[in-house]
Amino acid sequence: MNINTPAYVIEEKLLEKNLKVLDRVQKEADAKILVALKGYATWSTFDLLEKYLSGATASGLWEAKLANMKPWEVHTYCPAFKDSEIDEVADISHTVVFNSFNQLERFENRVKDKSLIGLRVNPGVSSSPVPLYDPCAPFSRLGIPKVNFKADKLKNVSGLHFHALCEQLDDALERTLEGFEKLYGEYLKDMEWVNFGGGHHITREGYDVEHLIEMIKAFRSRYPNIKDVYLEPGEAVGLNAGYLVAEVLDIIDNGMKIAILDTSAEAHMPDVLAMPYRPVVRGAGEPNEKKYTYRLGGVTCLAGDVIGDYSFDKPLEIGDKVIFEDMAIYTMVKNTAFNGIKLPDIIIKRKDGSIYKAREFHYEDFKNRLS
Ligand SMILES: Cc1ncc(COP(=O)(O)O)c(C=O)c1O
Structure with missing residues (x-):
């Protein structure tokens, strides 16, 4: 997709x-x-x-x-x-x-x-x-x-x-x-x-x-x-009817490999920090279960904006997509534009397989919540 x-x-x-x-x-x-x-x-x-x-x-x-x-x-x-x-x-x-x-x-x-x-x-x-x-x-x-x-x-x-x-x-x-x-x-x-x-x-x-x-x-x-x-x-x-797709923006090694994504636990999946819980990532395993382990982190300034540690069969690369499962519930209703980061688009995959972009958020949406 x-x-x-x-x-x-x-x-x-x-x-x-x-x-x-x-x-x-x-x-x-x-x-x-x-x-x-x-x-x-x-x-x-x-x-x-x-x-x-x-x-x-x-x-x-x-x-x-x-x-x-x-x-x-x-x-x-x-x-x-x-x-x-x-x-x-x-x-x-x-x-x-x-x-x-x-x-x-x-x-x-x-x-x-x-x-x-x-x-x-x-x-x-x-x-x-x-x-x-x-x-x-x-x-x-x-x-x-x-x-x-x-x-x-x-x-x-x-x-x-x-x-x-x-x-x-x-x-x-x-x-x-x-x-x-x-x-x-x-x-x-x-x-x-x-x-x-x-x-x-x-x-x-x-x-x-x-x-x-x-x-x-x-x-x-x-x-x-x-x-x-x-x-x-x-x-x-x-439940399990939707997911959040993010992209790897950078990969650093500060003692362990960390992938910084264009999303955020704090802003886009707040229950990850509030519950807290570790969402399932498509194709990934527990840390060290597969060959390449990364900490998946958000793009905000919050030190704890970390989704969790996951392992993958192949090394992650900048531009790769990472898919967080079960993100239709308590996400769109609770998310924020903390740090001015872009709110995720809302996309509906129709029953016939067609893709419909129901909503795209812009700078004006962020600005208009403030004054
Ligand atoms: C009064 C009330 N009804 C319904 C719900 C929905 O609960 P859930 O989404 O866990 O099914 C809640 C959740 O907090 C609630 O407070």
């Missing part, structure tokens, strides 16, 4: 493979799946997403507006809505989820005739691998803890929402659901819908989709009054 670098490439064929798995869950479990735009918001592919998913879930007004590009369900949850934005959020949302009884009491009358109202509750079951991604950690601000739950204030509330997982398999949902029902099961008899949040790695190899379907069915049979069961994964939608 002859493309300018850096570039994120999303392959529709791979995306559709994920969407088909998610659609199976929708159909067999009678559930609705929403794409979490915080994780995957590449709207050039919304036509494809729309064929399979029931809607999109937004983190606030701007994502809700993006979700509203399609006539699907728009669900909006925010840790705290602003007075100046809540009316527009309610106008375009099918469902608005509040994070506290303060927010519910402040805004419910402005929302109730336009959208369904939900509350995010905290199921109190920690299972995320690191505290940064654990909404059930002590003193968490995300989700109402049971001690603060006010059963007499639910007049306008039609559903409960929880989100406590991060890149997890079905067993983690089982534990979380158990905790959720123990704390909030008694209120579900008066609800019409429940949202199991995101963090379900449904499209990852090893995820027991059958078990997920069984769990949702069993939940439905325990609460026959619940009309809609929602899941809102971001990662599972775009």
